[in-house]
Amino acid sequence: MSADTDVEVLRRQGRIVVVGASLAGLRAAETLREKGFTGSLTMIGDELYEPYDRPPLSKQALLGRARPEDTALPRRRDIDAEWRLGVAAADLDRDAKQVRLVNGDTVPYDRLLITTGTRARPWFHPEEAALDGVFVLRTRDDSARLYRKLTGGVRRVLVIGAGFTGSEVASACREHGLEVTVAERGPAPLVGALGGVIGAVADRLQRKHGVDLRCGVSVTALEGGDVGRLRRAHLSDGSVIDVEVAVVSLGAMRNTEWLAGSGVAAGPRGIACDAGCRVFDVNGIVTDDIYAAGDVARSPHPLFDYQFLALEHWGNAVEQAEIAAHNMICAGPDRRPHLWLPMFWSSQFGVNIKSVGVPSLGGQLVVAQGTLAEERFVAVYGYRGRVIAAVSFDGAKWLGFYEQQIASGAPFPPEYRSVDRRSETLQPIESAFPDPHLPTHGPTITLTGHSPSERRVTFVPSHA
Amino acid sequence: MTSGTISAQITDYAHRADPYPLYAELRKQPVRREDDGTYLVSTYYEVRSLANDPRLSNDTSNRPPGYARPGQPAEETGLPPSFIFTDPPVHDRLRGTINRPFGPPHSPRFLDGLRGELAKVVTELLDAFEGKDQVDVVEDFAYPLPVTAICRVLGVPREDEPRFHVWADVLASSLDPRSGDDDGPEKAQRARQELGAYLSDLIETKRRHPGPGMLSALAPDMTPADLEATAVLLLVAGHETTVNAITNTTLTLLRHPDVLERFQKDPDLAVPIIEEVLRYEPPVQFVPWTTALADIDVAGTTIPKGSPVWLMLAAANRDPRRFEDPDRFDPDRKDNEHLGFYTGIHYCFGAPLARIELHLAVPELFRRVKFSRLIEDPPPYRANAVLRGPRQLPVAIEGLTA
Ligand SMILES: Cc1cc2nc3c(=O)[nH]c(=O)nc-3n(C[C@H](O)[C@H](O)[C@H](O)COP(=O)(O)OP(=O)(O)OC[C@H]3O[C@@H](n4cnc5c(N)ncnc54)[C@H](O)[C@@H]3O)c2cc1C
Numbered sequence: 001m002s003a004d005t006d007v008e009v010l011r012r013q014g015r016i017v018v019v020g021a022s023l024a025g026l027r028a029a030e031t032l033r034e035k036g037f038t039g040s041l042t043m044i045g046d047e048l049y050e051p052y053d054r055p056p057l058s059k060q061a062l063l064g065r066a067r068p069e070d071t072a073l074p075r076r077r078d079i080d081a082e083w084r085l086g087v088a089a090a091d092l093d094r095d096a097k098q099v100r101l102v103n104g105d106t107v108p109y110d111r112l113l114i115t116t117g118t119r120a121r122p123w124f125h126p127e128e129a130a131l132d133g134v135f136v137l138r139t140r141d142d143s144a145r146l147y148r149k150l151t152g153g154v155r156r157v158l159v160i161g162a163g164f165t166g167s168e169v170a171s172a173c174r175e176h177g178l179e180v181t182v183a184e185r186g187p188a189p190l191v192g193a194l195g196g197v198i199g200a201v202a203d204r205l206q207r208k209h210g211v212d213l214r215c216g217v218s219v220t221a222l223e224g225g226d227v228g229r230l231r232r233a234h235l236s237d238g239s240v241i242d243v244e245v246a247v248v249s250l251g252a253m254r255n256t257e258w259l260a261g262s263g264v265a266a267g268p269r270g271i272a273c274d275a276g277c278r279v280f281d282v283n284g285i286v287t288d289d290i291y292a293a294g295d296v297a298r299s300p301h302p303l304f305d306y307q308f309l310a311l312e313h314w315g316n317a318v319e320q321a322e323i324a325a326h327n328m329i330c331a332g333p334d335r336r337p338h339l340w341l342p343m344f345w346s347s348q349f350g351v352n353i354k355s356v357g358v359p360s361l362g363g364q365l366v367v368a369q370g371t372l373a374e375e376r377f378v379a380v381y382g383y384r385g386r387v388i389a390a391v392s393f394d395g396a397k398w399l400g401f402y403e404q405q406i407a408s409g410a411p412f413p414p415e416y417r418s419v420d421r422r423s424e425t426l427q428p429i430e431s432a433f434p435d436p437h438l439p440t441h442g443p444t445i446t447l448t449g450h451s452p453s454e455r456r457v458t459f460v461p462s463h464a
Numbered sequence: 465m466t467s468g469t470i471s472a473q474i475t476d477y478a479h480r481a482d483p484y485p486l487y488a489e490l491r492k493q494p495v496r497r498e499d500d501g502t503y504l505v506s507t508y509y510e511v512r513s514l515a516n517d518p519r520l521s522n523d524t525s526n527r528p529p530g531y532a533r534p535g536q537p538a539e540e541t542g543l544p545p546s547f548i549f550t551d552p553p554v555h556d557r558l559r560g561t562i563n564r565p566f567g568p569p570h571s572p573r574f575l576d577g578l579r580g581e582l583a584k585v586v587t588e589l590l591d592a593f594e595g596k597d598q599v600d601v602v603e604d605f606a607y608p609l610p611v612t613a614i615c616r617v618l619g620v621p622r623e624d625e626p627r628f629h630v631w632a633d634v635l636a637s638s639l640d641p642r643s644g645d646d647d648g649p650e651k652a653q654r655a656r657q658e659l660g661a662y663l664s665d666l667i668e669t670k671r672r673h674p675g676p677g678m679l680s681a682l683a684p685d686m687t688p689a690d691l692e693a694t695a696v697l698l699l700v701a702g703h704e705t706t707v708n709a710i711t712n713t714t715l716t717l718l719r720h721p722d723v724l725e726r727f728q729k730d731p732d733l734a735v736p737i738i739e740e741v742l743r744y745e746p747p748v749q750f751v752p753w754t755t756a757l758a759d760i761d762v763a764g765t766t767i768p769k770g771s772p773v774w775l776m777l778a779a780a781n782r783d784p785r786r787f788e789d790p791d792r793f794d795p796d797r798k799d800n801e802h803l804g805f806y807t808g809i810h811y812c813f814g815a816p817l818a819r820i821e822l823h824l825a826v827p828e829l830f831r832r833v834k835f836s837r838l839i840e841d842p843p844p845y846r847a848n849a850v851l852r853g854p855r856q857l858p859v860a861i862e863g864l865t866a
């Protein structure tokens with residue numbers, strides 16, 4: 001097929017299929033058209049809705065400040081696609097180059113983009129998960145149902161898991177004046193993403209806002225009443241709580257099952273792809289016609305020891321989708337790497353939290369600006385003598401600077417004077433991640449350039 | 465052009481009407497050291513990154529002795545520095561407090577609530593053009609509107625304006641790093657003292673008899689000295705910046721009849737036109753009051769700790785690496801992230817108010833007034849190199865529609 005070899009033919013009359021019609025899928029489609037792709041474009045999504053935004057679902061939507069149905073993603077341009085909504089892709093036939101849908105239809109492609117994202121990890125006990133009053137939060141419908149419940153006269157809510165989503169739900173509950181218990185297996189909220197030191201700040205924040213926070217315990221069972229309604233929860237420390245609502249916030253699982261047997265390197269940790277978003281097959285050989293982007297993708301990042309990172313971040317989905325779209329329709333030498341610096345934000349208990357880089361790689365941290373006690377600060381994470389991440393509480397405006405520090409492999413701990421630095425010397429402390437990740441070799445990479453099209457990797461001598 | 469003289473040329477009045485060739489010269493060396501150890505930064509990415517760099521301080525007491533300390537209150541005025549001359553945490557605390565009565569989330573409707581009255585002011589000012597064949601856009605239009613606005617925002621009696629006009633002028637000139645006469649600093653100090661005393665009385669009255677406006681709203685939450693310093697700053701800023709923005713927009717449109725013609729057919733063009741003027745002729749041309757707290761590497765140069773740094777916003781706004789064909793006035797520009805209101809934690813506090821005023825003033829001015837020509841081009845400019853704008857903008861007009 002000429003479209004495989006001739007990029008010009010592909011751009012004009014190729015067939016591109018996108019599986020997963022959400023943030024990454026939509027942004028990729030828009031980019032394809034922007035870059036002059038005039039062939040056929042098919043968007044396959046198992047949800048009934050056109051692409052919508054998820055971050056507001058656990059924030060504004062739960063507060064009644066935005067209706068979940070109003071979170072449709074703004075369109076940057078018309079994408080002139082055939083939409084196949086409400087129908088999941090069931091499997092992938094690489095030899096025939098087609099995707100089969102659950103309704104039996106097949107959709108042939110010259111280039112395939114996989115953006116099937118993640119889903120909420122369900123409560124481990126299916127019968128308990130089915131009780132009326134047990135929720136997860138991933139979709140528009142989840143958010144609408146939970147909002148109705150929270151404003152429908154309940155008194156106490158149990159949030160299981162104090163990661164970002166769980167903490168945001170707890171925050172929304174408090175704003176509604178509901179009593180809320182948060183049960184977290186780790187030693188503090190947000191500890192997996194930001195470590196114990198910052199976790200302790202989040203801990204204080206939750207208690208200050210009246211959350212009944214219980215760390216170091218897990219929920220062992222959810223108990224229903226006669227009519228299948230949630231009544232109480234049992235905790236590993238033997239305590240029992242009467243609750244009408246439980247929000248299960250135990251993280252996400254990658255939607256890769258439909259790829260089983262297809263021969264692509266897809267599994268519970270995501271779909272492995274190269275920095276150009278091209279998917280690997282199970283042999284570790286890169287394909288040239290299958291791409292992946294967004295929450296479902298795992299790709300090596302030069303700044304982080306070429307570790308394969310899978311990121312569940314809004315901004316990553318957008319940029320990776322743009323890179324994938326660009327690379328799908330251009331010749332080899334014009335392809336670009338996805339060298340995004342991980343970044344995400346959250347808002348909870350009146351505080352804006354933002355992070356750049358990969359905090360969980362950082363074994364140590366210093367408070368570079370502000371103070372932990374005021375819950376207004378920037379903490380900088382170090383990894384083998386270089387800055388690897390920064391997290392701010394109500395200090396997002398500074399993070400652009402720390403992003404540059406990370407990209408340029410700046411030494412850790414930072415030695416310079418800065419505004420709002422409260423101590424003369426910055427004494428690094430252990431950032432207290434539950435399971436410290438010990439990488440193997442030193443930094444030799446920096447990133448340069450102001451925009452994705454300019455961004456390049458530069459090798460520099462190690463700081464060691 | 466030899467090195468070491470460019471900052472003097474920028475402040476030299478001879479270049480006021482068109483400083484852009486100097487800025488282009490400057491950009492050839494994005495970070496440039498002047499003989500007195502001042503560093504001028506003129507390219508977009510470098511200015512933006514420094515404006516967001518925690519190693520750069522706005523607190524002028526960090527300047528080594530001997531360097532100009534614009535805006536620095538002499539100890540005798542008894543006033544703390546206004547919040548543009550502070551760093552966090554003081555800055556964040558002050559700005560956070562001041563923001564409460566001014567905007568969202570606490571006062572989402574405060575500024576919107578002023579629209580009606582400001583629109584009335586615009587109408588009255590334009591009505592007064594009736595029967596004239598020549599007006600001064602500054603005196604007759606661009607100046608009275610922002611002054612009324614800032615008086616309303618603060619809750620300061622509009623009638624007192626002639627009194628504080630003079631003080632505001634002197635204080636604005638003191639931001640200019642090389643403001644002409646030698647007794648400049650003393651004059652500025654006296655002006656600050658006198659304006660402060662005026663406002664202090666007013667604040668005292670507001671404490672006892674609260675009324676509308678920010679001064680009343682803030683009186684319970686701030687020390688008298690902090691509130692006084694804040695009021696001085698906002699009053700001066702309200703006087704000197706939006707005036708220039710309105711005048712610059714008028715001048716730019718009159719110089720670009722093609723755009724003006726489109727604008728008169730399509731009033732929605734106001735939004736991109738106003739943003740493009742903020743890029744093309746920003747009312748604050750540069751920020752000459754920051755100091756490096758540490759050695760900072762930018763664009764291959766190290767700015768040593770303690771150096772005064774000038775961030776050249778207007779030069780950055782015309783950096784060809786960031787804006788295509790930057791010397792062209794082009795309201796169709798996409799992705800116009802100009803630095804006209806600065807960036808980072810010191811991003812213009814009054815930007816939302818300024819935008820409201822511009823959007824009330826500019827479309828109405830060009831809807832009602834039939835302009836025939838600029839009487840003087842370039843018009844006479846104010847002395848100030850930092851807050852740059854025409855002192856007068858005389859134009860011939862041919863009539864007024866209702
Ligand atoms: C409640 C919530 C709050 C969040 N808040 C933040 C935040 O504050 N900041 C931040 O950076 N990020 C946040 N995120 C994460 C962010 O929303 C995700 O990173 C982003 O949605 C990823 O986009 P995606 O397109 O890769 O995947 P998804 O949005 O997960 O989309 C994947 C789509 O593919 C569909 N799909 C799955 N399998 C199939 C199949 N076999 N066939 C067809 N379709 C399929 C799915 O149903 C889904 O519609 C939040 C997420 C949630 C759920």
